[in-house]
């Protein structure tokens with residue numbers, strides 16, 4: 319639609335004698351179809367032209383003669399409404415989508431700019447949480463969207479592999495650890511130790527002191543402690559890698575918190591030189607009272623570093639290494655205040671690029687009752703949730719007697735697609751709940767619904783049996799659904815840009831749901847043989863198949879950007 323917006327902006331600009339850049343940003347889609355395809359609200363230039371918006375609309379109307387691709391112009395109060403010639407829009411969209419295929423909507427908006435996307439960031443020696451899953455899914459989608467728009471992307475998994483909890487863990491492992499259990503099921507064993515030490519600590523205050531001493535030793539580089547810590551870290555990372563493989567997610571770097579330890583002295587020097595450090599109850603802090611925020615702790619009274627200290631060092635390191643245009647942190651909204659503090663301290667340290675750092679927050683994920691039943695002890699393991707989802711998908715395939723060459727593959731693709739889509743179906747900041755019936759509803763607001771629509775389209779195209787042309791006679795596409803579909807396809811590139819600007823993959827999810835909704839109505843509408851997609855009229859069938867193929871291309875592209883696979887048969 320961007321192209322048409324530009325075109326209309328230029329015509330208005332010429333008629334009104336103002337720059338097109340003052341017009342274009344205000345051109346919008348009217349609330350109902352009868353009002354046309356695009357509208358310009360004349361009050362946006364009323365002050366500049368010193369006339370009432372209604373007068374401007376009338377005057378512009380008289381001055382502009384509609385020319386292809388514009389069919390009709392109408393003044394409606396303060397608005398000037400434009401209707402496009404259907405055949406022009408349809409022909410344009412079809413040739414563009416067919417030509418660019420999966421690259422449709424690719425831009426070079428991001429050329430020469432680097433975006434650092436930090437996501438997932440689970441904590442070692444702890445189970446991969448359902449919140450880390452949401453971060454992983456949103457972050458990976460944003461990475462693909464930025465790449466599509468021509469940005470250079472650096473993806474980072476800021477693994478939680480340092481901190482006082484490792485003092486506890488080292489202490490617990492030395493006392494109660496079991497090498498063979500550690501090797502067999504590291505995350506579960508380490509988590510058990512973690513739970514145990516918390517219980518013991520309550521009873522015995524000395525244990526807390528001993529754990530703190532262990533962490534001190536680790537920070538001071540004690541080799542035996544480091545060796546154990548390294549094995550916890552390697553074993554955990556190996557388990558996480560399995561989850562990433564299933565989700566099809568990769569990182570350019572998995573330098574976790576520990577990577578920044580040797581960079582902290584420099585960070586502290588900058589803090590000190592900027593006069594930001596003060597003492598409070600023997601700890602070193604940055605006071606943020608002036609900014610209505612609690613202080614940021616830099617060093618504890620026992621001289622060990624903190625999460626925040628490591629984040630400051632990481633941000634400085636990354637700016638130097640990648641010279642990013644933007645850096646985003648995909649982390650739950652529970653840490654919103656923390657990130658405001660972090661960015662404020664970076665700003666106070668004199669780094670103007672602090673303004674390029676963004677916290678991309680997301681809401682809580684609740685598990686439905688059925689899912690909670692996969693608990694092992696007190697905790698739900700993500701692997702179990704994924705495995706169960708795949709199993710259920712497999713059952714649905716069997717119950718519906720879907721005749722598939724490779725049902726296991728489809729069960730995996732659709733099961734994982736369901737999990738991924740559940741994380742992306744709603745706006746980031748909303749809380750969501752995981753519920754199998756909803757996630758696996760092939761007719762509803764779900765990943766399987768999109769995948770199923772894709773497979774159905776592939777089946778129509780297979781049935782057509784002939785080569786699908788990249789162009790067609792648009793005059794043969796006169797059904798209202800056909801125009802609606804073409805218009806939807808035309809806005810896809812705009813949707814991608816919006817998704818990148820707002821760090822919001824959900825724009826793509828809802829776009830795809832709407833596109834499939836339109837297509838499925840189109841598919842089901844036929845009443846007579848001429849009416850169906852594979853119409854008894856050869857020319858019409860050819861044109862409809864061409865449009866259908868464009869829907870397939872865009873759906874495939876969108877699913878890929880979100881991280882879902884697009885099976886051709888379901």
Ligand code: ARG
Nearest residue numbers: 439440441476477478629649
């Ligand atoms: N590991 C942290 C957690 O599980 C998330 C890390 C977020 N990233 C950061 N740079 N602080 O809560």
